[in-house]
Amino acid sequence: MTETYKDTYFRVFSLNSNRPLAEELAEEIGVSLGEAEITRFEDGEIRINIEESIRGSDIYLVQSTNHPSNEYLMELLIMTDALRRASAKTINAVIPYYGYARQDRKERPRESITAKLVANMLATAGVDRVVTLDLHSPQIQGFFDIPVDHLSATALLANHLLNHQLADHQTVVVSPDHAGVSRVREMATLLDAPIAIIDKRSSEFDEKADLRVIGDVKGKTCVLFDDLIDTGDTMVQACRTLKKAGATDVYACATHPVLSGNAMEKLEQSGLKKVIITNTIDLSHKKSNRMIEQISVAGLLGDALKRIHEHKSVKPLFDKAYVGTLEKTEQEKKASDL
Template sequence: MRNHEKRSGVKLFALNSNPKLAEEIAQVVGVELSKARIDRFADGEISVHIDESIRGDDVYLIQSTNDPSNDYLMELLIMIDALRRASAESINVVMPYYGYGRQDRKPGPREAITAKVVANMLTQAGIDRLITMELHAPQIQGFFDIPVDHLSATALFANHFLSEGLIGEETVVVSPDHDGVKRAREMAELLDSPLAIIDRRLYQENRPNTYDLVGEVDGKNCILFDDILDTAKTVTKSTQSLKKAGAKDVYVCVTHAVLSGKAVKRLNKSGVKKVVVTNTIDLSKKSATDLIEQLSVAPIFGDAIKRIQNYESIKPLFDMEYVEKLMKK
């Protein structure tokens, strides 16, 4: 067992998925990002070069696995191997967005559980810990036999809406499906607001999907709270259901802004008032829209790293008042 009084040095590395967030996390931790280069051979193969010694250091490797998910995942795996072969004391992957997380079970015969495949690859590559946020299915933590710190953005969002005055009985927190009820209920409790649910039923063929509302929203503002915003089709249909039921303004609140394909165009036509997201995914290459407001999760991840290094609990990171203080530092 390691002597707690002689902690190893700490080094942070950023790969290509979200260098801006990595810089912000490094500032919170109080270190500079360590140097590494990612090159490609003519045929597209990825090559990683670590430009400084990391022997005996605790390394934190920051990389989301959003689109292009396969490239970013391979960068991550190759870098993990390089760190292990360079004698890092520990390899801690900071994965703000866990790609392939939506394939967390077998929806039908002869299909893969890809979230487990990714967990196996990370573990076999040699990581010692995973730090992530808002897994699509929290039970993905059980796919790992190493520590997984599963962080949440709920307190961050709650503080934001509190500052906007969207609280109490005149605001309804809405889950866009049954899977997200627990997440939405936590937000509703923090805002002291009622809860509503979209009973979303998806049919395979010859029958339209349905989006039926369970709850009362007439004359009230709604916060549609989900973990992932991908094509924005669910947001569009859910907003239509809420407006039809008499809702005033609809705010969309999502941790991971994947924004694939025509998502931004759909948002602009959806009738939503505002889309509040985090920066777990870099949006600099996405189509711009005034609808989107981005909150930084760097203080949460940075504080988590400091707490892990100091052998402290990360429980305060789920407290609304504590997170509010972090954001003001």
């Protein structure tokens, strides 16, 4: 494609984890994806060669670190080293989904705080800045000694719910556990809705958890909101609990579709009306599912990268009215393609 972004030293490269998002992001900004060859030796070692000069350029390197997380993390580290040795001016790691984020503290003796270890590895490899979305714990930003732009897809998801009439005055936003309450409050504020919490209690002598609902959900439409969906078990159990408490329709909403194993099948049989997620993780290799609705973060990331490059504030990207224009633009693009 023809490059349109005004700064020719603004370069976007993609590794293997989510090339469709990287391509969409590059198109959103108006640049071509950089050329790099990623190959493997017979024993599985990764080899990367950058096939164009990037001397003096500001590089934005797109790579989520979802499954296979170790492979994708090594790709990111090796590419960062190659860019540094090729005299890039700055290396900005755009990590839509930051893997290992759930290992952000020691829950038991003699455990690693792996989220901190990954932060150290990125900085040591030569990353100058990290751009990411909806970290499992916001305090992970403090693990880095380099700038971190922690973006949120909450307003984007809230606008999608409103624009598609999936949320109204009868909606309750539900946290599937106590840990996600602050996240749910943010969504509830954007939807002008009350909140509820799934209270999970279990005895050390009884592995079967007792799930109860804190809040009024009877006759209400519930939106279960979390940062990610992995095995799907949490959403499935929460949905059943809400239905028992009298909820009418239950939607699941999350930023990161980790969807390990047979999670999609579990969600399909759970009683959920719809599952709304973003494209921080590429699902093109998975079997399509009609109840899964995926919205793009390319517009949000694209504007963020331009603002970072031009030394402008990214604060407006958290505003509901602003993010609503991004989704409108996406809808206009789809209409023009038909």
